[in-house]
Structures are given as C-alpha cells and as structure tokens.
Amino acid sequence: MSKSQEPIQKFPSPMDLMNCNMKIAMVYTSITGNTRELAEEIYRIFLRKSFDIDIYRIEEFQASYVKHYNVVVIGTYTWGNGEIPKEMRGFYHLLESLGCKDMITGVFGTGDCFYPNFCGAVDLFRDMLYVRTHLAAVLKVELMLQKQDVDRCNAFVESILKHAGRRKLQFT
Ligand SMILES: Cc1cc2nc3c(=O)[nH]c(=O)nc-3n(C[C@H](O)[C@H](O)[C@H](O)COP(=O)(O)O)c2cc1C
Numbered sequence: 001m002s003k004s005q006e007p008i009q010k011f012p013s014p015m016d017l018m019n020c021n022m023k024i025a026m027v028y029t030s031i032t033g034n035t036r037e038l039a040e041e042i043y044r045i046f047l048r049k050s051f052d053i054d055i056y057r058i059e060e061f062q063a064s065y066v067k068h069y070n071v072v073v074i075g076t077y078t079w080g081n082g083e084i085p086k087e088m089r090g091f092y093h094l095l096e097s098l099g100c101k102d103m104i105t106g107v108f109g110t111g112d113c114f115y116p117n118f119c120g121a122v123d124l125f126r127d128m129l130y131v132r133t134h135l136a137a138v139l140k141v142e143l144m145l146q147k148q149d150v151d152r153c154n155a156f157v158e159s160i161l162k163h164a165g166r167r168k169l170q171f172t
Helices: 014-019 034-048 063-068 086-098 120-132 147-171
Strands: 023-028 052-057 071-077 104-111 134-142
Touching (some): 063 086, 071 086, 071 120, 134 147
16 A cells, blocks of 8 residues: 555544534532632633533532533542542442443542642542543642643643544544
C-alpha cells in the first residue's frame, strides 16, 4: 500500500462528539461554595463548547438517572481526615457497583493544603473510578477558584472530550 493509500486516522471534532449523543452529567456537593464555584466554571466550559450537560447537586441526583449518561463528572470537597463527605458515599458505591468501563468519568474537588490529606476525597474517587470506569481527568483546587485555575479547568474538560472521542472511534 502506498503512503497516499494508507487510511488517515480521523480524530472526532466537537461536532462528531455531539452527533454521537454524548450526554454528560455533573454531580457535585458543596457546603461553603468552593466546589460549587468550581463546578459552575467547568459546567460553563462544557456549555461554551455546546455540549449536552446536566448539572446536579448530589441531593437532586437519583441512582436511576445514571443510565442516561455516558460521561459522568463528579465534584466533591473533602471532609474529616481526607474523607468523602457523607452525602457522596452512596454515589461512590453506585459507580463502584456499576463497574462500567464504557462510562467516561472525571473527578474534581476543592480542599485545603492545611490538611495532611489534601483533596483526599478526590483521590478516593480517582482510585475507584480508575478501576471501575474509564477515568479521563482529575482536578484539585485549593479552596476558592482563582484566575490561574481557569486554564486547569479548560484542560480538565479537554481531557474528558479527548477520551470520549477516542471511545467513539472504537465504537464506529
Ligand atoms: C472539618 C473539616 C475537615 C476537612 N478536612 C479536609 C481534608 O482532610 N483535606 C482537605 O484537603 N480539605 C479538608 N477540609 C477543607 C475543605 O475540603 C475545603 O474547605 C473545601 O474547599 C470546602 O468545600 P466547599 O466550599 O465546596 O464546601 C476540611 C474542612 C473542614 C471544615
């Protein structure tokens, strides 16, 4: 086969990804607002790229919803000594029990470097999602979102879209 006849590897454009019915759920928790602000920033980035995304506080999200999404993005603060907040534990176990390698996931969170286990809840989700799902991105932010974190939010979204694109190539 000559060079000119070789198949060209095609990477999907954002339009291709939308055409594959990519549905994104963002599920987050927040007490004092830091993780909420981060969630809203990431949500806006997905929206600006015209992706189909629904945002839920954990209290609004029912286990039965999960089957409607092929991308799930989780946002959490950290509590206790590097622990997952109580309200997120059921969701953690739901994703763990689903064990769905076709599901693209990302996890982000805020924490405080003062604690020995900085963003420990993000680490716990990360380790489980890496084994049970197709983990695409992880993002940790120190307390309140700062201007310099916005580039990291963009990179987080890009990484999720890139992984989703690769999966689409495998399905077509
Ligand atoms: C009792 C308590 C325990 C905490 N434990 C940790 C911890 O182990 N690791 C960490 O990174 N942050 C810890 N934090 C900090 C919070 O995770 C951080 O303030 C976070 O931004 C709060 O998120 P929210 O504003 O979305 O509620 C703790 C805060 C409190 C009040």
